[in-house]
Amino acid sequence: MISSIRSLINSKFGAIFALLFVGMIAIAFALGDVSNSGSFGGLSGGNVARVGDRDITLGELNDALDNRLKSERQNNPTLNMASFVDGGGLDTTLEQLINRYALTVFGQEYGVAVSKRLIDSEIRKIPGAMGLDGKFSAEAFGRFAQQIGVSEKAIRDDIAQNLFAQQILPASASGPAAPDGFVLPYASLLLEQRSGQIAAVPASAFLPQKPPSETVLAKFYSDNSVKFTIPEKRSISYAIFGKDIIAQRAKPTEADIAAYYKANAAKFAAAQARNISQVIVPTEAAAKSVVAQVAAGKSIVAVANELGLAVTTAINVNKSTLTSTTSQAVADAAFAAAQGTVAKPARSNLGWAVVRVDSINNVAAKSLAAARAEIAEELLKTRSEEMLTEMTGEIEDAFANGATISDVAKQNSLAVSTSPKLLATGQDISNPSYKPIPEMQAILPAAFQMETNGEAQLIELVPGEKFAMIAVADFDEAAPPALNQVRSIVLQQWAQSEGAKGARKAADALRKAVDAGQPLEAALAAAKINGAQVERLSGTRADISREGQQVPPPLSLMFAMKKGTAKTIQAGDNRGWFVVYLTDIVKGDASGQSDMLKARKQELSGILQQEYVAQMVLSAAKDVGVEKNEDGIAEVRTRLTNRDGN
Structure with missing residues (x-):
């Protein structure tokens, strides 16, 4: 009954800032009558509502509606704005904005703190705000904001609102469980x-x-x-390419291979690896005792078992690796001992190590000729990834700077194709026999999310391997045909x-x-x-x-x-x-059905938690005061549902 109601705290940026407690606040959409629609005082025509001393602007509502529609169209690609508004989308979106602001203003008035540092820490969790080194980058964050079409301030405001809600609502939901007196009549009613x-x-x-x-x-x-x-129908211009487009450019020369061989001489030099067994004891005296017992004929495993310790083994470990995992002293001792012997005890990071050299594996040096194929493959792979990343980055930058798909395709020797006007499902209603190319399964969802007059975009068809540049070439808005x-x-x-x-x-x-x-x-x-x-x-x-x-x-x-x-x-x-x-x-009787009563108690308790949260949101809105510009809202509704009449 309540599960179909969506979350009050619905982020304008999709799942990026999804709240962990979204299930607890699902009922909040039902709270519609929290406003006083009387005199507006100084509420200007450019605002659709005022929450406390905060105005919700027409532009903010429009942005929220656009984002909500994009989100809904992921599940229903044919949905248009008029149908979305007729289905209640305008009302629920506005209520979301009002309730988000109400919690924020309420929290500020009653001492809930959301600092700039806390907001910054949340921004650092956004994948799009990370640089190539995996760390936060102000430039990357700026590009991310530009890509999703919002300002950095809007992102910060959105995060702040979520943080206020995260601090206020969970406490509201922590009320008592449903009493048993509620549960039996409810469970019995289900059996009626x-x-x-x-x-x-x-x-x-x-x-x-x-x-x-x-x-x-x-x-x-x-x-x-x-x-x-x-x-709505859209004609899509697209240019498809794969990583093979840079394969020839990424192919290493003989000079490249020789340089790599020289720079990584240690990798191809003669080397020695060892298979070892190791036990760690707390003191040097204990280590010497282990060595003595093994020298007397006991196995290192038997000695360790008597001490209540475990023996660890390592296969084909080289000296540098052993040094990094234990200590330089342990590695020196292990690589100084002969095969089948126990090395001199040495201190490791965890205690004293007793190492037995089980076997020694010698690897011969590899000549340039012998290593050539291996080096060429490695360089081709590395260079291809680097050049592909560089190329896709240049394409995205070009689109951001206003270049057209034709311009960029020409620069990269790619052919541009244009589809007929298609529905979001890929159908051409003027040609029922039309069959879209397989790549359209990925292209169309992205193309129908784009602004019709917006910049071209680069999308991945197969991650890291196949890409498409896409742009909306032409479109017909959703409309009834002539009678x-x-x-x-x-x-x-x-x-x-x-x-x-x-x-x-x-x-x-x-x-x-x-x-x-x-x-x-x-x-x-x-x-x-x-x-x-x-x-x-x-x-x-x-x-x-x-x-x-x-x-x-x-x-x-x-x-x-x-x-x-x-x-x-x-x-x-x-x-x-x-x-x-x-x-x-x-009439039903659930008095003897313990499992059912337990399930219904849990269900009712969840509903009560949602009701507690709903009452918190309602109280916050009443406390801070909400005014709606009903005339302005009506104008928005008329504009979005009767576009041809404008």
């Missing part, structure tokens, strides 16, 4: 079973016999234009709509007959409705509360009715109406 009769009244039984006039059809089309709207292009479909929809109106009247008549005492089956038979029929339906409350399960609307309605009553409910998509008659209620 209801049965009833459902009469389906199809719209097809009431379809009009005459076609509509042009005026009626045009009005119907205008009133229902959203149903016929063609989603003549969809006349036959509109006629069908009009007829179905009219039929649904007739079905509703018939369903209302059936309901009244049942309320007057006539059995539903008898009332339906008397009405003589073509295709209408009565079915029996039963289920428990648990059936309608299971997540991910499609529940028939009539079944859900039965749990909102009194026994012996009838109600009507629409079938959806103008398919007709249902008459629901509740015939029986069997």
